[in-house]
Amino acid sequence: MSVNNAMTADFLRSAYGGESMAHMRYLIWGEEAQNDNYPNIGKLFRAIAYSEYIHAKNHFNILKEKLYDASVVSGAVFGSTNIVDNLQGAINGELHEINQMYPVYFETAKFQNEKEAQRSFHFALEAEKVHAKLFQDAQNSAKSNKDIDIKNVYVCPVCGFTTLDANLEKCPICNTKKELFKSF
Numbered sequence: 566m567s568v569n570n571a572m573t574a575d576f577l578r579s580a581y582g583g584e585s586m587a588h589m590r591y592l593i594w595g596e597e598a599q600n601d602n603y604p605n606i607g608k609l610f611r612a613i614a615y616s617e618y619i620h621a622k623n624h625f626n627i628l629k630e631k632l633y634d635a636s637v638v639s640g641a642v643f644g645s646t647n648i649v650d651n652l653q654g655a656i657n658g659e660l661h662e663i664n665q666m667y668p669v670y671f672e673t674a675k676f677q678n679e680k681e682a683q684r685s686f687h688f689a690l691e692a693e694k695v696h697a698k699l700f701q702d703a704q705n706s707a708k709s710n711k712d713i714d715i716k717n718v719y720v721c722p723v724c725g726f727t728t729l730d731a732n733l734e735k736c737p738i739c740n741t742k743k744e745l746f747k748s749f
Contacts, residue, residue, distance in 0.1 A: 567630045570677040576670040577624045577682055580689065582639035583666070584621035587658060588614045590642065594651040603648055603712045606703045610655075612718035612749040613696050616725035620689040623724075627681045652704035659697035663690065688724035691738045695727050719746040 568574045595610030642654040667690035674682035706713045720727050724739040733743050 568627060568679055568682060570679060573670075573674045573677050573679040573682045574628060576673060577628055577685070578635055578637045579639045580666070580670060580686070581621050581624040581628075582637035583641065583662070584617045584624065584689070586639065586641040588617040588621060590658075591617060591655065594645060594655070597645060597651065598648055601648055603707065605713045605715050606648065606652070606707060608749050609699060609703055609713065609715065609718055612720050612747075613655075613699065613727055615747060615749070616692055616696065616720050616727050619720070619722065619725040620685075620692070623685040623688060627685060648707045649704060652700050652707060655700045656697055656704065659693045659700060662693045663697060667693065688726075688738060692721075692725040692727060699727065699729075718749040719743070720749070721746055 568577060591610045591614035595607040595614060597607075598604075598610055599607035642658055644654075645651055667686050671683060671686040671690060674680075674686055703713050715729055717731060718727060718729060719731070719733070721736040721739065721741050722745055723741045724736060726736045726738045728746075735742050736746075
């Protein structure tokens with residue numbers, strides 16, 4: 566895989582940086598949720614952290630044909646105050662990706678005929694929509710000082726789609742079979 570256009574390559578690097586930071590931030594916030602007696606919200610953060618890792622990996626793999634140094638510019642939420650605020654930070658990050666970042670990145674890759682980048686951006690965008698909803702539901706519970714009522718969280722290893730549905734047969738984004746999903 567490779568990219569022929571500098572703008573799409575810049576967007577892939579930026580998305581890689583943002584997804585990498587989201588991965589780590591969600592692991593940290595998940596650990597804090599666990600320590601604050603919100604084990605299921607902690608589980609949700611860990612599962613979505615894995616999804617963000619998949620997005621970062623997909624972006625990285627498109628650019629990995631040569632080794633080089635590059636500055637990566639990407640915004641990130643920093644800090645940690647409490648479970649409700651951390652979830653709001655997660656929601657804000659997901660909404661930024663849904664409403665601003667990935668639509669622009671996708672359209673640029675499409676215009677530049679960068680098929681692999683289009684696919685990677687599409688996968689991430691669709692998964693982020695689910696993440697925003699899951700985080701919003703978790704925040705609604707946390708505002709009442711309650712953990713979310715979930716059993717398992719399942720993540721597609723190809724596109725990062727995240728679901729609570731144990732009966733799902735295949736990924737609605739990339740058609741990967743459910744038995745290949747990672748369970749948290």
